Amino acid sequence: MPARPIETSAPAQHRPREAMGAAHLTAWFAALAIFVLLWQFGEPISKWAFDYPKAWQIPLARWISDAMKWLVNEASFGLFTFTDLTRFIADIVNLPYRLALSLLSTGFLSGQGSSAVQILPPLSWIAVIAVVTLIGYHAGGRRLAAIVAICFGFLAVFGQWQSAMVTLASILVAVPLGVVGGLLLGIAAYRWPRFETALTPILDLMQTIPVFAYLVPILFLFGFGPTAAIVATLIYAMPPMTRITVMALRAVPSEFRDLGNMIGCTRRQMTWRVLVPSAKDSLMVGVNQVIMLSLNMVIIASMIGAGGLGFDVLAALRRLDIGAGLEAGLAIVALAIALDRLSQAYAARAGAPVAPASTGGLVARHPYTVAAVAVILVTGVAGLILPAVQTYPDALKLSTGSFWSNVVGWINVNFFDTFEAVKNAVLLNILIPFKRLLGGLPWLGVTGMLAFAGWRLGGLKLAAIVGVLAFLIAATGQWEKAMITTYLCGISVIFAALLGIPIGILSAERARLWSWVRVIIDTLQTLPSFVYLMPAVMLFRVGDFTAMIAVVAYSIAPAIRYTVHGLMKVDPRLIEAGRAMGCTPFQILTKIKLKLALPEIMLGLNQTIMFALSMLVITALVGTRDLGQEVYIALTKADTGRGLVAGFAVAFIAIIADRLISSGAARTKARLGLV
Missing domain, CATH: 1.10.3720.10 (MetI-like)
Known part of the structure; x- marks a missing residue:
């Protein structure tokens, strides 16, 4: 008879949790229902909820521009002005x-402008390569020295030295x-x-x-x-x-x-x-x-x-x-x-x-410094006699410019129709419908849903932060362009996740594959964002699709890295327990590893969003019409207020995404017992 209360008490312990889960789902369904009703039927009644009235807008751009003009023209500290x-x-x-x-x-010059005369030449290309090679050898041995020498040698050989x-x-x-x-x-x-x-x-x-x-x-x-x-x-x-x-x-x-x-x-x-x-x-x-x-x-x-x-x-x-x-x-x-x-x-x-300091002479105590100074002096003197020592000879320079132009021409001639078909299919079936969907959402409903999500994930403080930031985007007149930014960022992050997470899963399961993938993503993360635009423009011209390709390439690395990191952190004892219970490899992956790695994968998604937003502003150079384009136009016109307000809107989007995803990851960790 004592066993009976034990049997009935176990379900009783789960009832509060089940009740909380049901209440949680009910709250979400209610919020979504209100949002959908406002979206579908609210415009005739409350048009202001869809288009923020201009009369209500906060003139933040004008305030910033006026403040900047005051700083430049009038601000003073008594003895000197702000401009000073x-x-x-x-x-x-x-x-x-x-x-x-x-x-x-340039070398050391006497005089200004075109009348300047060179008194002393700059370090020769041989001296610079020798010095950085010595630094590489000191830091990481022969292999690193060779890598650094090859990289700087590439700059000289291909005419990019200056x-x-x-x-x-x-x-x-x-x-x-x-x-x-x-x-x-x-x-x-x-x-x-x-x-x-x-x-x-x-x-x-x-x-x-x-x-x-x-x-x-x-x-x-x-x-x-x-x-x-x-x-x-x-x-x-x-x-x-x-x-x-x-x-x-x-x-x-x-x-x-x-x-x-x-x-x-x-x-x-x-x-x-x-x-x-x-x-x-x-x-x-x-x-x-x-x-x-x-x-x-x-x-x-x-x-x-x-x-x-x-x-x-x-x-x-x-x-x-x-x-x-x-x-x-x-x-x-x-x-x-x-x-x-x-x-x-x-x-x-x-x-x-x-290592203990050497007690010998100057050369023994500072061999790398002495070698670098010797190379600089020798090449400096030799460069005065032999111009090829000072400056890499033009006759020995190589150029791949015409080769790449011919390759691009060949690709465009032979694959133009294929690329255009892919581009148009994605544009017509994915990008444009999603853009129209976000563009038609009411700002009031989106702000309310974000605040509700903040409340459910992090309490009233997070709800207030998220709600106020979303409201400020609308109140400063940036809502329409912010939705275009959100659409491009959202689509790019989805594609980056769809590509990056499976690659991360495969890499986590295969150590040799991960060693190669890690080298690739390490290299990708060293590349400045400008570099990603070149192949995208080369293949797809300008526009939203080109921007998406560049953003996906730039932001995929965190999705891969965090997925691998999360899967590798799973406790091996839990995996062994799953095997002992007879789980198949697929069940171990889906029921154990991915569930426990979910918080890390969410943080990787957060970083992917941050990378995507930073790259989206650069893609203004290839014809997007979002907040990045607004910042770029402000730069060309030196309009401080316009540029900073658009920049703040991008920052607000990033902060909203960061706070919500971080809170979601923290809740997931707590639910899985990982904290």
Whole structure:
């Protein structure tokens, strides 16, 4: 008889959970029913719920433009104006940039403009390749030295040396400033929680506002030229370093802090002699992020006078010169791979034991530095006698421009009908219907549904954040273009997930396949976003379909990586338990692995959305009509208010998606007992 209460109590324990699940579904059905009723029958009654009235719009663009004009024309600090301050900052940044540019590209000049006379030539191409090869050998041995030498040799052989050195000069200035600035902000956020609370939303905006939107106010404040481009690069590349610094300092074991306190360290000594050295492994990962983001931004900043490889790609895109554009794009790839591998090698080296210092002479103590200086001096003197040592000979340069143009011509002649058929089929059956669907939704209903989703996933606070951000998109007059952005982003993310998640599943099950896939996606993530536009334009011309192809290619890597990471994190004991119960491999995958990996896959989807939104702004160059195009038009007209409002709208979309998906992933983890 005692067994009977036990049998009846087990279902009783599940009744509250079942009741909560039923209430949850009922609430969702009720919200969806209200939304559908408003969508289908609400327009005749409440037209304002579909088209936000212009009389109610917040004139944020005008306010920002007026504020910017006041800053430039009237703002003063007594002894100097705001314009004087920005020009002073520009001059400070310009000094190291001119030094780097003189060393790598122009040489040291006397005079200005066309009357300038070269006093001392720049470093020869042989010297630069030798120095970076020595750096590669010091960081990662012969293999890395060979990779770096091949990448820089490619720049010389294919005639991209001069532009690449201009780009490299900008990076050599932007990266140290970005690392130092991010490190100091991160330390301040770690020390003072209130400062971190105030800084976090600013960092969120800086990382979600499109890169083009940065360029508009910076162009207004700092003028047109490479200095303004470096300032834009700093703003873009600093937030990841700040976040990684805070995380790295918090991850330092408490034993290290206790040891510092025991030996009487002051607060400054604790920071710089205990915490920062202990966190150097993670901090080097931040340096790698700053380098790659700086390279990406320097390319984009060619629009405001950065010059270099980015300008070459942009000019080729405008001329539709596929051959020249691909050559410049491949040069960007080579430079990105070299810088990425070097920074990764030094990040790995930071965690290795430090070898004891040599006690010999100067050569024994600093062999790499001595070798680099010797090569620079020898090639510098030899270059005065032999021009081929100083500058790579034109007669030995190769060009694949005509080859790629011929390949494109051959593809277009033989496969034009096929590509057009695929393009038109996707446009007519998927893209255009989805675009019309989103364009016809009421802003009030969408805002309400997003707020409801926030409430169900994260409570009233998340509901308020999501609802207010969605309302601001409508209230600033950006709703129509925001829906076009959402449609392009949504379709691209769906395709990226449909391709990336199965590839991730296959890679997680096969170690050899994953080793190859990881190399491919690592390479894809080192490529600046401009590079993805070239093959898309080459094959499909301009338009929404071309933009979608470029966005999918750019954003697929996180979908693959997070899927593999989630599946590999599944506890092997659970898999063994499934096998012991007689589960087939398919059942183990679907019933155990994918369920437990779902939170990681959701986070990968979140990152895919972030990547897609950042790329969508770049695709304004190929004819989209979304918020990215609005930012691009504002850049061409130097309209700060228009550009920032459109940029804020993109940032709001990104923040809404990030908060909802992150909350959903957290709830899923809790439901699966993974926290």
